């Protein structure tokens with residue numbers, strides 16, 4: 636995955652989405668539960684205005700539950716329906732249909748008044764690269780994937796996946812780009828592993844992990860390593876190197892190896908369930 640977005644590329648992707656959005660009732664936007672704001676696209680609210688909105692906080696298995704609850708309230712207060720999930724599992728997929736029905740109840744009601752019965756809700760999955768769009772579509776569709784053919788009045792080539800009798804999903808998710816001109820956003824995307832490490836080298840990224848842990852989850856460091864709040868970030872990484880046997884040929888603690896180890900453990904959830912962006916910092 637890379638972020639080789641060029642202005643032409645972005646304009647084209649945006650135009651495509653503006654076209655596709657005309658066909659749907661509901662926008663299902665995936666965000667990364669660890670960075671619910673940095674993993675959003677700044678244009679989606681404009682593109683998706685007048686549509687029913689559902690935010691799926693994906694990768695919730697890696698996020699801090701308490702923070703996810705705060706973020707759910709935050710988004711709900713802004714009028715979105717919200718649900719947290721691990722798109723790799725089928726758990727909760729049935730619940731998503733219920734939430735979709737609830738989110739679109741005005742449309743269902745409107746159809747009923749007009750005498751239209753059983754017209755499925757049409758939805759489209761959108762989100763930045765690597766947020767889990769394809770994984771979600773596959774899990775949600777499960778075994779019952781049935782692509783419905785082109786329908787009259789629908790742009791040729793569009794394929795819909797029928798989800799039970801009530802929902803149809805556009806089979807290709809809409810890829811949006813993050814606010815990557817914002818350095819902080821780039822850093823956070825790199826932290827969770829959604830953009831290549833080249834944006835920062837792994838040594839720098841490891842220092843950022845330590846800063847985050849010191850600020851938000853000091854217990855994680857204190858429980859594992861012989862450090863206190865005054866220990867400098869770099870020294871903590873040397874301490875990790877010694878403690879975890881990251882030793883260079885000259886028998887010195889290997890900073891680089893420890894940095895990679897720390898980042899891997901952070902991204903995989905081995906260090907614990909960690910949310911990088913906390914709601915209270917944005918209210």
Ligand SMILES: Nc1nc2c(ncn2[C@@H]2O[C@H](COP(=O)(O)OP(=O)(O)OP(=O)(O)O)[C@@H](O)[C@H]2O)c(=O)[nH]1
Nearest residue numbers: 693694695720721722723764765766767768769770
């Ligand atoms: N831990 C965890 N990993 C997930 C979850 N959902 C997706 N992943 C992983 O995240 C990675 C990206 O998932 P994709 O489904 O390819 O993401 P995408 O949004 O379709 O990506 P693009 O095709 O780049 O736009 C894969 O390695 C998935 O296994 C989740 O809920 N939890």
